[in-house]
Amino acid sequence: MLKISDLKITNPSVASSNREIEAIAIDKATVMLEYCRDNWNLENIRELLFEALRHNQTLWTILRNDMRSQENLLPQEIKNNIIALANFINKRTFEIQSFPIKEKLNILIDINKNISAGLKGSPSD
Numbered sequence: 338m339l340k341i342s343d344l345k346i347t348n349p350s351v352a353s354s355n356r357e358i359e360a361i362a363i364d365k366a367t368v369m370l371e372y373c374r375d376n377w378n379l380e381n382i383r384e385l386l387f388e389a390l391r392h393n394q395t396l397w398t399i400l401r402n403d404m405r406s407q408e409n410l411l412p413q414e415i416k417n418n419i420i421a422l423a424n425f426i427n428k429r430t431f432e433i434q435s436f437p438i439k440e441k442l443n444i445l446i447d448i449n450k451n452i453s454a455g456l457k458g459s460p461s462d
Contacts, residue, residue: 359400360456366393367449374442386437393445394430397423422448 369389373382401423403409404416411419426445433441 356456360453362396363449363453366396367446367453369393370442370446374439374446377439383437387434390430390434394427397426
């Protein structure tokens, strides 16, 4: 049986910077969420969805905690924005887990794509 973690994603060991590693991690979460959205009728979609949501939520929890760290030298406004996004993603994740509707994944996917593009220094699609 396919597991979301089996999806082919860029290997983080080829990354040249922390920003690139973060972008790769966000891209993996995005691919997992897109797979669920695009394969909503699979028999085991609920299991795959929860795996993808947990992965994405864990990633955003790590980002939120990093923004709260004294060692993080980003401007406070950027930190506050990332924390607000992480809080929104956490709330939306619980909503989707309680009432799974594939269209609710779109906002998580869009946020991930925009943040990843910013980390890569390129505009998103």
